[in-house]
Amino acid sequence: MKTLRYSLCLLGACTLSPAWAANNTSYNPAISLILDGLYTDYQKDPSNYTIPGFNLGGEAGLADPGFSLGETELVMTSNIDSHFYGNATFSMASEGGDTVLSLEEVYAQTLDAPAGMVIKFGRFFSNLGYLNRHHSHTWDFADAPLVYNALLGGGLNDDGVQFSYVMPTDLYIELTGELLSGNAYPAAGNDNGGIGASMFAIKMGDDIGDSHSWELGLSHWNADKVKGRTDAAGAISFDGNSDVNAFDLIYKWAPYGNMVERNFRFVLEYLDRSESGDITDINTTATSSYSGDQSGWYAQAVYQFMQHWSMGVRRGELDSNNSGSNTTVMTTAGLNNSDHKPVRNSAMVQWKPSEFSRLRLQYNDDQSASETNRAIMLQYTFALGSHGAHQF
Numbered sequence: 001m002k003t004l005r006y007s008l009c010l011l012g013a014c015t016l017s018p019a020w021a022a023n024n025t026s027y028n029p030a031i032s033l034i035l036d037g038l039y040t041d042y043q044k045d046p047s048n049y050t051i052p053g054f055n056l057g058g059e060a061g062l063a064d065p066g067f068s069l070g071e072t073e074l075v076m077t078s079n080i081d082s083h084f085y086g087n088a089t090f091s092m093a094s095e096g097g098d099t100v101l102s103l104e105e106v107y108a109q110t111l112d113a114p115a116g117m118v119i120k121f122g123r124f125f126s127n128l129g130y131l132n133r134h135h136s137h138t139w140d141f142a143d144a145p146l147v148y149n150a151l152l153g154g155g156l157n158d159d160g161v162q163f164s165y166v167m168p169t170d171l172y173i174e175l176t177g178e179l180l181s182g183n184a185y186p187a188a189g190n191d192n193g194g195i196g197a198s199m200f201a202i203k204m205g206d207d208i209g210d211s212h213s214w215e216l217g218l219s220h221w222n223a224d225k226v227k228g229r230t231d232a233a234g235a236i237s238f239d240g241n242s243d244v245n246a247f248d249l250i251y252k253w254a255p256y257g258n259m260v261e262r263n264f265r266f267v268l269e270y271l272d273r274s275e276s277g278d279i280t281d282i283n284t285t286a287t288s289s290y291s292g293d294q295s296g297w298y299a300q301a302v303y304q305f306m307q308h309w310s311m312g313v314r315r316g317e318l319d320s321n322n323s324g325s326n327t328t329v330m331t332t333a334g335l336n337n338s339d340h341k342p343v344r345n346s347a348m349v350q351w352k353p354s355e356f357s358r359l360r361l362q363y364n365d366d367q368s369a370s371e372t373n374r375a376i377m378l379q380y381t382f383a384l385g386s387h388g389a390h391q392f
Contacts, residue, residue: 029078036070053320058153130248146316147296188229240277288326
């Protein structure tokens with residue numbers, strides 16, 4: 001067990017733990033600021049972005065053209081006492097030309113729960129899938145994978161309680177359960193006794209020799225009583241049930257665990273969302289029964305070929321199979337099945353002179369809409385102040 005966690009840390013895979021906060025004695029709480037910005041040049045106007053076969057919600061749109069703020073974050077962390085650890089993350093982002101301030105994560109976490117269990121309560125990123133639990137400044141690409149935009153509205157964070165337990169086995173096995181308010185997309189509301197959604201996940205991983213590590217995850221998210229979920233355009237409302245299943249596989253390599261000069265990371269995720277219920281055109285009040293099975297995957301590989309320099313490629317694809325009783329409403333919602341297969345290919349190169357700074361150049365060949373929209377993205381990310389290690 002010690003060998004696994006040690007080598008995962010060498011591969012840049014440590015979990016940000018409350019123990020790290022205990023050693024931060026310079027400030028109480030420890031404060032860090034993540035500066036993130038973007039310049040994007042699109043081939044076509046991204047303001048009316050759609051994905052055929054998907055009714056987009058949450059923050060599923062494209063980044064603003066030209067100069068814009070990314071997910072700039074103010075983070076405060078500290079051990080509260082010998083029993084609890086606290087984290088508050090405030091996010092500032094540019095949306096439609098406006099600067100939006102939001103509470104991304106605000107939670108307390110136990111330090112000494114019985115039987116080695118960790119209990120987290122407040123607002124946090126769900127452990128659904130792989131990338132969802134990572135803050136955007138830790139991503140290997142400037143934007144979220146296509147499937148995250150289509151199925152999760154860019155990502156899922158919600159209010160609730162999370163229980164996690166690492167089993168006492170040689171093979172790393174972590175079990176996670178979550179009870180959530182359901183106020184966050186793809187749910188809406190908490191009519192079910194104040195609990196609008198739930199999630200269960202199992203993660204397992206191990207070392208292969210001195211240079212390789214892997215992790216495999218299966219997770220399931222469910223909302224039984226979605227009520228009044230509106231899409232990003234505010235045109236469609238959905239009432240019904242929603243289920244998301246996720247599979248993820250991660251492989252990392254660094255020669256003898258030394259990632260300074262060279263390392264390689266591969267990530268594969270598949271998500272499937274099944275929904276049934278009714279949709280309503282908010283403008284006309286016309287309704288339609290709706291049943292949808294929507295899925296997608298992405299695979300990405302990033303290779304650091306020399307110190308401070310790395311490059312990567314990513315491909316994502318989507319598929320949908322939707323049916324409804326009112327063709328007009330289904331068309332307005334963008335849920336009519338289409339022969340078009342949404343695809344997005346990305347390539348990036350980045351310079352990272354230290355763990356606190358990064359400059360990235362990315363190219364997207366985006367065929368998710370009916371017309372291809374190519375984009376060039378220039379991104380900077382700087383970390384100011386104390387900042388802990390990231391998750392695997």
